[in-house]
Amino acid sequence: MIGYLTYFKTQIVTGLQYKVAAIAGLCTQFFWGFLFVMIYQAFYSYADNSTINFPDLVTYVWLNQAFFALIYIRMKDTEILDAIKTGTVAYELCRPYDLYNWWYIKLLAKKYAAVMLRFLPIIVVAFFLPVPYSLALPQSSLSFILFLTTLILGSFVLVAILMIIQTIAFFTYNEGGISQILFLIAELLAGSFLPLPLMPNIIQKIGYFLPFRLIGDLPFRVYSGNININDALTNIMFQSVWIILLIIIGKYIMKYALQKVAIQGG
Amino acid sequence: MYLLFNYLSMHLKTQMQYKSSFILTFIAQSLSIFTEFFVLYSLFEKFSLLEQYNSYQLLLIFGIVWFGMSFSEAFCRGFDHFSRLIKNGNFDLLLIRPRSLGIQIIGSEIAYEKIARVLTSIGMIIFSIIKLNNEMNFINIIVIIICCTCSFILFFSIFIIGAAFCFITVEGLEIINIFTDGTRQLGQYPMKIYNKIIFLLFTFLIPLTPINYYPIEFIFNGGPWYYALMPFSVIIFLIIAISIFKLGLYHYKSTGS
Numbered sequence: 001m002i003g004y005l006t007y008f009k010t011q012i013v014t015g016l017q018y019k020v021a022a023i024a025g026l027c028t029q030f031f032w033g034f035l036f037v038m039i040y041q042a043f044y045s046y047a048d049n050s051t052i053n054f055p056d057l058v059t060y061v062w063l064n065q066a067f068f069a070l071i072y073i074r075m076k077d078t079e080i081l082d083a084i085k086t087g088t089v090a091y092e093l094c095r096p097y098d099l100y101n102w103w104y105i106k107l108l109a110k111k112y113a114a115v116m117l118r119f120l121p122i123i124v125v126a127f128f129l130p131v132p133y134s135l136a137l138p139q140s141s142l143s144f145i146l147f148l149t150t151l152i153l154g155s156f157v158l159v160a161i162l163m164i165i166q167t168i169a170f171f172t173y174n175e176g177g178i179s180q181i182l183f184l185i186a187e188l189l190a191g192s193f194l195p196l197p198l199m200p201n202i203i204q205k206i207g208y209f210l211p212f213r214l215i216g217d218l219p220f221r222v223y224s225g226n227i228n229i230n231d232a233l234t235n236i237m238f239q240s241v242w243i244i245l246l247i248i249i250g251k252y253i254m255k256y257a258l259q260k261v262a263i264q265g266g
Numbered sequence: 267m268y269l270l271f272n273y274l275s276m277h278l279k280t281q282m283q284y285k286s287s288f289i290l291t292f293i294a295q296s297l298s299i300f301t302e303f304f305v306l307y308s309l310f311e312k313f314s315l316l317e318q319y320n321s322y323q324l325l326l327i328f329g330i331v332w333f334g335m336s337f338s339e340a341f342c343r344g345f346d347h348f349s350r351l352i353k354n355g356n357f358d359l360l361l362i363r364p365r366s367l368g369i370q371i372i373g374s375e376i377a378y379e380k381i382a383r384v385l386t387s388i389g390m391i392i393f394s395i396i397k398l399n400n401e402m403n404f405i406n407i408i409v410i411i412i413c414c415t416c417s418f419i420l421f422f423s424i425f426i427i428g429a430a431f432c433f434i435t436v437e438g439l440e441i442i443n444i445f446t447d448g449t450r451q452l453g454q455y456p457m458k459i460y461n462k463i464i465f466l467l468f469t470f471l472i473p474l475t476p477i478n479y480y481p482i483e484f485i486f487n488g489g490p491w492y493y494a495l496m497p498f499s500v501i502i503f504l505i506i507a508i509s510i511f512k513l514g515l516y517h518y519k520s521t522g523s
Contacts, residue, residue, distance in 0.1 A: 031444045035451055042459040047313045180294035184301060194305045198312050 003097060008109045015113020022117035025069070029122055033065040037133055051197040055136055056224040060195055062126040062135040063220040069114035070155050071216035073162075073190060074183045080166045099258070100163065100251050107159045139225030146232045150219040153239040158215045160246035161186065167253045171260070191217040197226070211242040269365060273373030288379070295382035299336075303328055303390070306454060319456060322394040323486060327478050329390035330410070331453040334417025334477070335446065336383035342422050344374040346446075348429035371429075406485045409494045416497035417477045421446060423500070423507035424472070430507075433514035445472070453478050473503050 037058055044054045052060070064071070080103055083089045092099055126135035138144035165179050165186075187193060189203070190212035196204055207213045218235050221227040227235070306328060310316050339346065351357040351374060360370045395402055395410065428442030449472055457465055457479040468474040480496035483489035 027441060028444060031448060035448055038460065038464060039452070039455065042455070042461070043309055043313045043315070046315055046459075049312060178290055180291060181297065184294060184297055188301055193301060194309065198309060200308045200311065203308075 004101060004105055007102070008105050011106055011109030012113045012116075015110050016117060018114075019117065022114070025114075025118055026121055029065040029068055029118065030125070033061055033122070033126065036061045041132075049198065052195065052221075052226055054132065056221070056226045057195065057198075058133060059136045059224045060220045060226075062122065063223060064195075064216060066119040066122040066126070067115055067151065067216070067219075069118050070111050070151070071158060071190075073158065073186050073192060073212075073215070093258070100247075100254050103166075104159055104163055104247075107162055108155065111155060111159065136224060138223050142229060143222055143225055143232070146229065146236070147219050147223040150214075150222055150232065150236060150239065153236065153243065154215040154219055156243045157211050157239060157246065160243060160250055161211065161215075163250040164246065164253060167250065167257050171257065186212050189213060190215050197221075211238075211246065214239050214242060270369050270373060273369075274376060277376040278378060291379045292382040295379050296386045299332060299383050299386045299390075302332075302454065320398075320486075322397040323482065324456065325390050326394040326398070326410070327456055327482060328454045329387045329394060330413045330417050331450055331478055333384065333387040333391065333414050334419075334421045335450045336380050336387060337418045338421040338425055340377050340380035340384055342372055342425050343377045343380075344371040345422070345425040345429040347375055349432045349435075352432050401486055405494075409481050409485060409497075412494075412497050413477055413481050416500040419500045419504050420473060420477060421449070423504045424449065426504075426507040426511050430511040430514040433518050449474055456482070473500050476500060 040057055040061070041054070044057075048054070049057075083092060092102065095102065123135065128134065138147060165182050168179060168182070189196075189207045189210050191199070191207075196207050196213055196217045199207070207217075214235065218227065218232075218239075222232045222235075303325065306324065307321065310319060310321070310324065344351070348357075348371070351360070351371070356374070360367060360374070363370065391410065391414065395407065424442070424446050428445070431442065449468075452460070452464070452468065453474045457468065457475050465475065469476070476496035476499045480489065480493040484491070484493035
């Protein structure tokens with residue numbers, strides 16, 4: 001356990017070194033935030049929407065941008081895949097730790113480090129923007145606590161999903177193709193393209209059955225009170241069940257994959 | 267020209283070495299465009315704006331903008347990834363060769379998987395033309411073809427400006443992605459939905475409305491004839507872009523290799 005914790009810490013410290021990348025990321029996040037607010041404003045000027053009102057949506061957009069690094073599903077970083085391709089997975093297998101847990105912690109630490117460098121400036125600036133475009137305060141202190149809880153649990157869900165998608169790369173030795181399609185579906189149902197409340201009803205219904213919306217959609221709507229406290233508590237239960245389920249599936253696939261894995265290169 | 271085709275076939279051969287993954291990537295790229303349109307369509311449906319904006323017109327505008335973006339992404343990757351050329355010193359190599367610099371940069375990298383997007387957007391445009399049959403005549407189809415070409419020129423010019431900045435910064439700028447992706451993101455919606463400031467910004471700073479607003483007005487809403495010629499204003503943008511690039515080239519100092 002201490003081994004895992006230390007590893008988590010060192011990975012976070014490593015991640016915090018990439019400050020220039022974070023600044024570049026910040027600019028992009030601001031820009032996309034403004035862009036989406038502008039686009040949605042254009043639509044809301046025609047009609048209101050019953051599922052989510054404009055201020056709530058703006059809050060949603062800014063939170064989405066602020067915590068983007070934490071909830072971003074598509075992974076550009078292919079360290080695990082590279083380990084398989086170059087054969088360094090052999091070293092990883094030699095460690096006296098469970099490989100799944102080891103990589104899970106690595107991914108989680110990376111996400112936390114990236115988000116720690118980025119979220120504060122966006123929150124602060126978005127908060128001081130003129131009124132219809134600004135980030136609102138959380139609805140109540142309770143909803144803020146629930147927001148933090150769901151956000152952290154959501155990151156566990158995300159990493160468990162990423163582990164599964166990455167392990168599938170074991171079988172294909174290629175990050176393209178199949179995982180791209182999986183990412184696309186996951187992103188659509190997580191509301192990365194369009195917040196889930198603005199999706200057609202049928203997609204919303206499918207989305208509610210799957211774990212993807214628990215990553216970002218849920219916490220951001222809990223924050224603004226768009227999802228009330230009772231629903232939030234039920235959803236926290238869903239999140240916990242999904243985390244356990246996804247980790248079990250991931251471990252199982254990895255066990256199967258490791259039996260098949262051929263060490264590439266020496 | 268012959269050189270360009272040589273470059274093209276060389277890159278295709280390399281990519282075809284990984285067949286199954288290539289096909290899957292193709293499908294994924296194509297699906298990603300459909301997803302984008304699906305999102306756009308659902309927004310219009312959610313806000314019940316489909317009476318005001320015919321869905322095939324939306325598809326047409328969407329197709330034109332995405333065509334321009336993906337075509338330049340597929341064939342002008344060299345400009346998009348210009349910083350790599352400069353950083354590893356390969357750019358100096360291109361300067362020495364007695365061939366056109368532009369063609370060499372274009373030939374340095376071609377993203378074949380983006381062709382899936384090009385084909386998908388062409389399919390979308392043709393589909394919407396067929397569905398909008400009543401309003402289509404020979405002139406209108408010519409206007410649409412001009413729009414597509416000029417849309418490509420627009421995104422190509424933004425890529426060139428981005429590349430020109432690499433002369434100063436060496437490191438590629440994410441800011442430029444903001445301009446290409448941002449223009450695409452905004453441009454896929456009809457410009458009419460935005461407010462005045464954005465409209466003016468994307469007419470005079472980045473000439474997006476000459477592609478996705480004025481010609482569309484000409485075709486469907488009986489705009490005056492000169493609306494149909496507006497797309498050509500993109501050429502001015504291209505000239506500006508090339509002069510910026512030349513200016514950068516003039517001041518270029520090699521990074522060594």
